[in-house]
Amino acid sequence: MKRFWQHPWVCAAWNMLLVMAIYTLSRLFFYFVSPDLFPDVTCSHLREMLLGGMRFDLTAVLYLSSAYLLLTLLPLPVKWRQNAVYQRVANYLFLIPNLLGIAVNCIDMVYVRFTDRRTTITFFSEFEHDSNLLSIFLQGVTQYWYVTVFALLVMAALVLLYRRPKITNNQSPITNNHWFYYTRETVIFVLSVFFIVMGMRGGFGRYTRPITLSNALQYTNRPQETLLVLNTPFSLMRSTEGSIYTDPHYFPQDELEAVMSPIHQSPTTNDQPPITNHPSFNVVVFILESFATEHIGFYNEGRGYTPFLDSLLAQSVTWQYSFASGRKSIDAMPSVLSSIPMLIDPYVVTPYSTNAVSSIAECLGREGYTTAFFHGAPNGSMGFQAYARSAGFDRYYGMDEYPNPQRDFDGTWAIWDEEFLQFYARTMTTMPEPFMTAVFTTSSHHPFNVPERYEGMFAEGTQPLHPCIGYSDYALRQFFAYARTQPWFEHTLFVITADHTNQLSRPEYTNALGLYRVPVAFYCPAMLAAEERTGIVSQTDIMPSVLGAVGYDKPYFAFGEDALTTGKQHNYAVCYNHPVFQIMSDSLLLQFDGKEVTALYNYLSDPLLQQPMDQAQAPEEMIRYLKAYIQQYIHRMITNKLTTDN
DSSP: OHHHHTSHHHHHHHHHHHHHHHHHHHHHHHHHHOGGGSTTOOHHHHHHHHHHHHHHHHHHHHHHTHHHHHHHHSOOOHHHHTOHHHHHHHHHHHHHHHHHHHHHHHHHHHHHHHHSSOOOTHHHHHTTTOSOHHHHHHHHHHHTHHHHHHHHHHHHHHHHHOOOOOOOGGGOSOOTTOHHHHHHHHHHHHHHHHHHHHHHHTOOSTTOOOOOGGGGGGGOSSGGGHHHHOOHHHHHHHTTSSOSOOOOOOSOHHHHHHHOOSEEOOTTOTTOOOSOOOTTOEEEEEEETTOOGGGOGGGTTTOSSOHHHHHHHTTSEEEEEEEOSOSSHHHHHHHHHHOOOOBSBOGGGSGGGGSOOOOHHHHHHHTTOEEEEEEOSOTTGGGHHHHHHHTTOSEEEOTTTSSOHHHHBOSSSSBOHHHHHHHHHHHHHHSOSSEEEEEEOOSSSTTOOOOGGGTTTSOOOSSTHHHHHHHHHHHHHHHHHHHTTSTTGGGEEEEEEESOOOSOOSGGGSSTTGGGBOOEEEEOTTTOOOEEEEEEEEGGGHHHHHHHHTTOOSOEEOSSOOSSSSOOSSOOEEEEETTEEEEEOSSEEEEEOSSSEEEEEETTTOTTOOSOOOGGGSOHHHHHHHHHHHHHHHHHHHHTOOSTTO
16 A cells, blocks of 8 residues: 555645645635635635636646656656656656746735736736836735745645655566556556646547636636636746737628727817817826726715815816726826727737837827826836837936936835926926826835825825825825926816726725726816716727817827717727626626627616626627727737728
8 A cells, every 4th residue: 555655646646636735725815815806705606716726726737747747657667767866856847836836826816916817928028127026026025924924834835745756676576677567657657648638728528628717707706706716827828828819800891990990080070179279288198006096085975095186186077987998007008198908918018019009199299299208117117118119209208317316216116206296397397399298107006105204194094005195196286286387287288097996995996897997087277177077988088089189180090089079989998807808888887708798787776796687688789899899909909000001
């Protein structure tokens, strides 16, 4: 019996089950330390997700252990297999990949709170220019110490409980040249390869496709629960495979253009004049880091952390429902400035990010505007500088251009918002008019610090982010206090939005709808009367709305529509809530997996999204528009047709 437990395939099976058990334990730990991410999960549904998650764990573990399994199970002579160096190499080939897999899976328990999706291979492209990742990682290790302790414990358990095979001739009459030994070991090897390949694929059969990220939906009631079902090694592996952009061919090309086209004709045609005839209205776009609608009192009957922004929005054109097009900071620039949403993966890290794109800066630059983009982080961070250049901005102002970065650096990410927004305002005063600029703020970001001189000044709230929101709101107040004294202020259109949501608490904001709710507002008293409009607007509508407001009279490319001047022809917002596409009307939320409708909600009568509607009630027009939107996006990415010039 002892020899049986020391056989290579028995030890290999034990080791596979050991890692599988650790992933399941990690999943339970993630669930219990993140109850806000998985509300209203019953015991039976939790069991369903745990069992479903084992499919993805098995695939990940088999891939990570493939070299180890090959060395362990090959029917080689006994003297080779029991060689100390051979076994030591096999041990390392098992322990090192699996320890790394467990580590990244635990790290992602923290990171998914900020991205709402398991980390994919695009992570390495997103942060390839950032030099401060080590300091951010070390801060996370201490701030989320309980995850660190858990990771160390389960990694230690793997090392201590790992079983090593032992083959000795003197314990068996079967020698290394006996026909029975090779027959037995060959049969075991062939059967093992069959089951290993089946495990990697997620099953065999004519209609069984290799298991993918979207298969996690099979075990969830809402897309966000895929965070629990999936594991990070699996997500990293699957996101490296093949092309993620395949034209779905929902419609023939002529019909596609009739249903939805991103080519917009002049906003001033058809007797629709611009809002203003002023020849030189400037445009200033604020992309506020993590300013979710939940944090803003204007949208929540005064409950929030943004007293200045509340007063500004009360004097602006706003909408009852406004949405982000993505869940990461790198999604915001294409969405806001180029009207290119995030579908499937962030645009800037796809192979198609070298495509020519249009933008507010590019369009207005042709009309004689001076254009510049501002971001207080190190130049090159997040790929913002590269995108600003590809989008047609004349100048980029980052930490390199800031006059005293050592004095005003926050110690982690960037220049503090208060100082950088003052630099932003003063730089615009020196720019030739008309100008179009955009700024991406940074201080309302992990590790959630405020300058020492303001400690205790801003409401603590219920999340670490809340004092930072209060500080960035104060920095915004200081910006406008200076800007109002400048001659360019009265003829400037200010656009205010956020990059994405973060650290949400209230149930109406932690579901598939609320995760995308950010402000979209236009402020310019000389041009626009304050108004809270009905209907729906998203980040991709900002570019068309700006061009319409300033009287841009040429065709342009945008996935959004002018919500400010002419009004939207299609009153929808579209986003990708991994791994489903979502489309929102002024009352409905529809989820679509690329083939069929998977869920339908009336979010006006059911704001918590707890009462799914009959999917047969999904409006056909809504489905057709979403399909056309997806097809246009993918087709134009593949064929490099993201401007009116191609």
